[in-house]
Amino acid sequence: MKIYRLHEIQKLPISKEKAWEFLSSPENLKTITPDYMGFDILSGADRPMFAGQIIQYIVTPILGIKTKWVTEITHVKDGEYFVDEQRFGPYALWHHKHFIKEIDGGVEMEDIIDYKVPLGFLGQLVHPILVKPKLTEIFNYRKQKLEALFGTY
Template sequence: MYQLKSVQGLPISLEEAWEFLCAPENLKTITPDYMGFNILSGTEDKMFQGQIIQYIVTPVANIKTKWVTEITHVQDKEYFVDEQRFGPYQLWHHKHFLEVTDGGIIMRDVVDYKLPGGILGQMAHPIMVLPKLKEIFHYRADKLASIFGKLEHIPTTLQFNSF
């Protein structure tokens, strides 16, 4: 099992952050273009518990991968959780938290994930998966900062752990 934690401060209101992050179509905006992110279904309504979102991504070697996500928990303007139901991971559980702070909000993400393939998946993690996740989350932080700005008193951090 692996865990990714990220923290970022944005100089926007809680309402503005929630509106942006809870619109599934905005995920394409904060995903690197080379990943070929394409939503197939599930963005017709505002985010709700039980929502299924289907999309295609091309994370490695131009190989298209279908990913199906379920929004399993939503607490208005506080947090939501998405879980992979079908896709490249054995487990993907992504918690998104928002918290008001001086001058804006703090956005915290915690992703618990497990790779398929047993020992081969573990061997692939430091070579292929971890560098790609770091790249994607750094891109996302940079993109959000370019759209909204950043709070100087909240350093953007990215931390990985394995269990």
């Protein structure tokens, strides 16, 4: 069983409060997801983030295949971090930690995602040519979108 990790850091010239307000609102996930992914929230994003919150989405990650994705917000420390875990969806495991810390002139946002692809050995073969490049593309899009919204550090 191979578990992969994606680790991204981005600095933005905004206050910690503004970063938290944006990132902790589940509705804003659509804003920082590429349009071609057909990201739609079905339920669970109607209130501010809290531990135990279940959010259901429809997403089209590859080949135009619509997939239901259900995540649970498992941990929240206001203004500092939150964790979402996939309960149902395209991955065999998805554990995503979001950290926000104040730095001189802005904030540093850190994403640590531990994930496992489905389909065992076949999934591991596909990972470097399909899954990893797609995740990298999505996070590059997020970086660009956040810079367009808030400026560059």
